Amino acid sequence: MGKISNYSEIGKLNTVIIHEPGPEMENMTPETAAEVLYDDILTLDLALEEHRQLTGVLHKVADHVLEFASLLTDVLTDEKVKLDLLQEVCALHGHNELVDDLMVLPAAQLSRQFFEGTLLKKDTLEKFLSPSRHAIPPLPNAFFTRDAVMCVYDKAVIGSMAHRVRLTEALLLKAIFNNHHLLSGQGFHFDGTKRQKEEVTIEGGDLLVFRDDLLVIGFSERTSARAIDRIARKLSHGMDKLDIVVVDLPKIRATIHLDMIFTLLDQETVMNFPPLITGPSKCKAFHMSCSQGQIKKITEYSGLPKALRHFGLEMNFVNCGGSNEFYQEREQWTSGANFFTFAPGQIIGYKHNHATLEALNQAGFDIIDAQDIINENVKLQSDQKVAVAMDGSELSRGGGGCRCMTMPVHREAVSW
Numbered sequence: 001m002g003k004i005s006n007y008s009e010i011g012k013l014n015t016v017i018i019h020e021p022g023p024e025m026e027n028m029t030p031e032t033a034a035e036v037l038y039d040d041i042l043t044l045d046l047a048l049e050e051h052r053q054l055t056g057v058l059h060k061v062a063d064h065v066l067e068f069a070s071l072l073t074d075v076l077t078d079e080k081v082k083l084d085l086l087q088e089v090c091a092l093h094g095h096n097e098l099v100d101d102l103m104v105l106p107a108a109q110l111s112r113q114f115f116e117g118t119l120l121k122k123d124t125l126e127k128f129l130s131p132s133r134h135a136i137p138p139l140p141n142a143f144f145t146r147d148a149v150m151c152v153y154d155k156a157v158i159g160s161m162a163h164r165v166r167l168t169e170a171l172l173l174k175a176i177f178n179n180h181h182l183l184s185g186q187g188f189h190f191d192g193t194k195r196q197k198e199e200v201t202i203e204g205g206d207l208l209v210f211r212d213d214l215l216v217i218g219f220s221e222r223t224s225a226r227a228i229d230r231i232a233r234k235l236s237h238g239m240d241k242l243d244i245v246v247v248d249l250p251k252i253r254a255t256i257h258l259d260m261i262f263t264l265l266d267q268e269t270v271m272n273f274p275p276l277i278t279g280p281s282k283c284k285a286f287h288m289s290c291s292q293g294q295i296k297k298i299t300e301y302s303g304l305p306k307a308l309r310h311f312g313l314e315m316n317f318v319n320c321g322g323s324n325e326f327y328q329e330r331e332q333w334t335s336g337a338n339f340f341t342f343a344p345g346q347i348i349g350y351k352h353n354h355a356t357l358e359a360l361n362q363a364g365f366d367i368i369d370a371q372d373i374i375n376e377n378v379k380l381q382s383d384q385k386v387a388v389a390m391d392g393s394e395l396s397r398g399g400g401g402c403r404c405m406t407m408p409v410h411r412e413a414v415s416w
Helices: 044-061 068-076 079-092 096-103 107-116 125-129 164-179 225-236 304-309 325-333 354-362 370-374
Strands: 013-018 064-067 134-136 149-152 155-158 188-191 207-211 214-219 242-248 262-264 269-272 285-291 294-301 316-319 340-343 346-350 366-369 386-390 407-411
Touching: 013 044, 013 068, 044 064, 044 340, 044 346, 044 370, 044 386, 064 068, 068 079, 068 107, 068 164, 079 096, 079 107, 079 164, 149 164, 149 207, 149 407, 155 164, 164 188, 188 225, 207 262, 214 225, 225 242, 225 285, 225 294, 242 304, 262 340, 285 304, 294 304, 316 354, 325 354, 346 354, 354 366, 354 386, 366 370, 370 386
Parallel strands: 013 064, 155 188, 214 242, 269 316, 346 386, 366 386
Antiparallel strands: 013 407, 149 155, 207 214, 242 285, 262 269, 285 294, 340 346
């Protein structure tokens, strides 16, 4: 269970990290929502009810479902790890004076407080006049476990987050992967918390592991070209050949990450948002040919489909929103392309994206309600193509889907 092994987006899921939303989700107002990258405030009770469907399905299809907060509690029982992490987090937010007070908290309480935030004591004029409620801000984005850490092949990549408000998540996950007995010992391909320059940013929603020799990465508002260069060199070190296809995304809110417009469903099928992947205004793609830590050649393609054909991948592109452009726009906004694949041809996504589910059904996927999986009314067959549909109207307002909320640690190998 402790071994990191993630050589494809679609291999049968064995171990995954999730995080159940907590009070941090409601620790904002309409005025402060934008500070934590939200367009609106969410209702925790509704989000929890939906998220528990995801967790319930994962418990049926995976061997190990690990909770971010529980893993953090475990590592905080080590006093040295606790002190080191507190010093890093407090220094990040400019409140070193809080270290001693927070060190006395029991591990479980401190873990909760990392997620829920630490209030700012208004005991000086500067603090009294500060518009911030928190010295250490809450982490309402932490249930999107994909973004701040990525397991690629045999090691983790710790995210270099584009926004300061999410840097704490990366520090917490780094402490877990460094110290937890279920995950530690394999080191990192790249530690984004040690970045020296702001333009080196990479988040997990932009990194898709196609095969053991092929990655697809989004050049987005959250992942920079400089970071992709660095990842290409790091990951290809010791490899005779590593191919990376980079998709040049619009730098806008709707396409913060590649997985908001493109996800891999099986060896032959992908979910895509047609205007940016297959349509006349599709995003350009670049093939980076890498070897032994060096970028040997970069080739430009008119789009991702053509770049994939270069590797003999003739994919079936299922449309988010179906064939209707109106529904494509609406359902992409509500995370209609953001599916999580837990075995080849077996995926989970939001049921409110009706046109997308209909397109999947036409492509040969049986549509099954998440509750039927949880209640064991339906038994999945290993060769069955299935799209599990879960409630997600509230969760999607947070800006992500099922792939965003799941961070695979271990998958079985896949034949191509």
